[in-house]
Amino acid sequence: MADPRGHPNGDWTSFRDPTAQSHQFGSSSIVDMENMDDTSGSSFEDIAEAPGGTTGLGEVGGDEGRTGKPGQDDVVEEDEEFLGIKGLKGQLGKQVAGQVWEAGRQQAARAFSLYANIDLLRPYFDVETVQVRKRLLESFVPRKNMKVPQKLPRELYGPLMLVFTMVAILLQGMKTSGTIVSQGTLMGTAIGTCFGYWLGVSSLLYFLAYICNSKITMVQILSMLGYGMFGPCLVLFITYNIHLHSLFYVLWLVGGGLPTLRMVCALSSRTTGQRQRLVLCCTLASLHLLFLLYLHFAYHRVIEELLVTLEEQPAFIPRQQRELVPPEVATSPASLRIATMSLIRSSPPIL
Amino acid sequence: MAANEFSADFTDVSVHENVPVEGNIRISVPLASEDEDMSTLDEPVKDTIMRDLKAVGKKFVHVLYPKNNDELLRDWDLWGPLIVCVFLAMMLQGKGADSPTHGVPQFAEVFVTVWFGAIVVTFNSHLLGGTISFFQSLCVLGYCIMPLSVSLLLCHVTLLAKGSLPLAMFIVRFICVTLAFAWATFASTTFLGNSQPPNRKALAVYPIFLFYFVISWMIITNVT
Numbered sequence: 001m002a003d004p005r006g007h008p009n010g011d012w013t014s015f016r017d018p019t020a021q022s023h024q025f026g027s028s029s030i031v032d033m034e035n036m037d038d039t040s041g042s043s044f045e046d047i048a049e050a051p052g053g054t055t056g057l058g059e060v061g062g063d064e065g066r067t068g069k070p071g072q073d074d075v076v077e078e079d080e081e082f083l084g085i086k087g088l089k090g091q092l093g094k095q096v097a098g099q100v101w102e103a104g105r106q107q108a109a110r111a112f113s114l115y116a117n118i119d120l121l122r123p124y125f126d127v128e129t130v131q132v133r134k135r136l137l138e139s140f141v142p143r144k145n146m147k148v149p150q151k152l153p154r155e156l157y158g159p160l161m162l163v164f165t166m167v168a169i170l171l172q173g174m175k176t177s178g179t180i181v182s183q184g185t186l187m188g189t190a191i192g193t194c195f196g197y198w199l200g201v202s203s204l205l206y207f208l209a210y211i212c213n214s215k216i217t218m219v220q221i222l223s224m225l226g227y228g229m230f231g232p233c234l235v236l237f238i239t240y241n242i243h244l245h246s247l248f249y250v251l252w253l254v255g256g257g258l259p260t261l262r263m264v265c266a267l268s269s270r271t272t273g274q275r276q277r278l279v280l281c282c283t284l285a286s287l288h289l290l291f292l293l294y295l296h297f298a299y300h301r302v303i304e305e306l307l308v309t310l311e312e313q314p315a316f317i318p319r320q321q322r323e324l325v326p327p328e329v330a331t332s333p334a335s336l337r338i339a340t341m342s343l344i345r346s347s348p349p350i351l
Numbered sequence: 352m353a354a355n356e357f358s359a360d361f362t363d364v365s366v367h368e369n370v371p372v373e374g375n376i377r378i379s380v381p382l383a384s385e386d387e388d389m390s391t392l393d394e395p396v397k398d399t400i401m402r403d404l405k406a407v408g409k410k411f412v413h414v415l416y417p418k419n420n421d422e423l424l425r426d427w428d429l430w431g432p433l434i435v436c437v438f439l440a441m442m443l444q445g446k447g448a449d450s451p452t453h454g455v456p457q458f459a460e461v462f463v464t465v466w467f468g469a470i471v472v473t474f475n476s477h478l479l480g481g482t483i484s485f486f487q488s489l490c491v492l493g494y495c496i497m498p499l500s501v502s503l504l505l506c507h508v509t510l511l512a513k514g515s516l517p518l519a520m521f522i523v524r525f526i527c528v529t530l531a532f533a534w535a536t537f538a539s540t541t542f543l544g545n546s547q548p549p550n551r552k553a554l555a556v557y558p559i560f561l562f563y564f565v566i567s568w569m570i571i572t573n574v575t
Binding site for chain 2: 121128130132168175187
């Protein structure tokens with residue numbers, strides 16, 4: 001078959017020279033435009049510099065010029081005009097202009113390729129109801145097999161929905177506990193906590209897995225940790241509505257422990273070396289179990305008590321006033337409470 | 352023989368990916384009917400507004416009596432969702448506007464929650480392979496908040512009866528909001544359900560359920 005761009009056969013050129021030339025011209029000019037789009041903006045100006053023959057990049061422009069001269073001439077004229085308007089003839093100015101142009105172009109391209117980005121994510125959402133149900137139930141069943149790397153799904157629908165569910169449960173728990181913070185703050189805190197935990201711990205685990213030479217990808221960690229939040233979701237939903245500490249501890253062991261054990265088994269089956277396994281699994285287990293405890297006790301309480309404190313006393317006492325407070329008042333339970341709360345207050349992520 | 356070779360070569364060249372296709376492609380389109388062609392530039396503003404209001408009202412009726420027809424999807428608009436959302440935000444804001452720490456959501460918070468939630472649900476439906484467009488989905492989700500807005504109005508009416516049987520009034524409000532929540536979920540599922548593959552319908556419905564659940568929870572906690 002004849003290649004219309006640069007290597008025409010004898011038969012082809014003898015029969016239809018004009019057509020072949022026009023195709024050659026068209027295709028070469030298109031190649032120039034594509035190169036200009038793909039490479040950085042500065043190469044556009046370097047092509048213009050090519051006749052001067054100053055830089056190495058100018059040679060690239062020269063190579064492109066050899067493939068299609070008519071297109072290049074147009075580009076040179078336009079570019080000279082462009083440079084004349086700009087008034088920046090120094091190399092630095094051109095580079096900055098090129099970088100600014102490139103950054104703007106990339107941002108615009110990113111905004112326009114929203115649907116393309118959705119298509120990139122689509123494989124991770126290619127799942128059926130039965131599969132999600134099965135994975136949710138399996139998140140309570142640890143698998144003991146450590147010799148063969150366990151199969152981990154690369155799916156994000158379930159984890160994402162579980163994180164959103166946890167946000168809703170946290171919101172409900174805060175409201176039923178009589179928390180009186182403006183709802184936006186609660187919503188922001190709940191979203192920040194849940195997504196922060198999911199993404200933050202996944203990133204930490206991925207970093208540790210990279211150091212420990214574990215065979216696991218980021219998506220697999222996100223999926224594993226996300227499905228591991230099904231147990232905590234159930235535990236929180238039950239214990240926010242039934243206030244029994246003993247019930248919480250039992251549920252914490254079962255609903256928090258079993259998913260953690262499953263994740264630990266999966267991680268250790270994909271890691272070689274006892275020390276590496278220990279580091280990874282201890283980090284995961286401690287973080288996951290403590291997160292559930294945190295959500296039930298500390299976080300929940302902090303918000304609640306903070307608001308009680310805010311109701312009782314003004315939240316902010318100026319330093320001068322604080323120094324004037326007599327010592328017996330300063331050591332009273334209420335003021336101690338304020339001091340404790342002000343310490344705790346700095347720790348929770350109130351958005 | 353030569354002619355055959357030429358035609359074969361020509362076919363190869365014409366389908367080559369690097370060769371741009373040029374020229375005008377004219378498609379004979381049948382003339383639009385007179386109704387579609389009618390210009391609305393010189394009609395009174397009142398007619399224009401009334402026509403749009405009628406269209407919005409018709410869609411509200413579709414939500415109140417959800418049938419499996421695609422009028423809500425075909426002629427989508429965002430006027431209805433905007434009206435409902437502003438109403439919801441204004442009613443929920445209520446007396447707490449003066450004191451931000453009084454446990455009442457602010458206007459912007461409700462507004463952002465509703466739109467952000469609807470966008471998340473829509474993206475999820477797209478990622479699951481739904482065949483519905485972005486704004487169609489936003490339109491349906493927005494219109495289907497209407498039952499919840501009605502329930503909020505009823506809750507405020509029950510609040511007028513102060514001091515008389517608070518528990519009974521709370522139960523009435525709870526039932527009211529629960530019914531509205533079920534109604535909203537059912538209506539949006541009716542309109543959006545067909546756009547999903549049958550084996551993924553539950554996956555698409557769950558975030559809708561969660562979305563309306565959060566809004567219902569905001570309403571219940573606001574009026575207690």
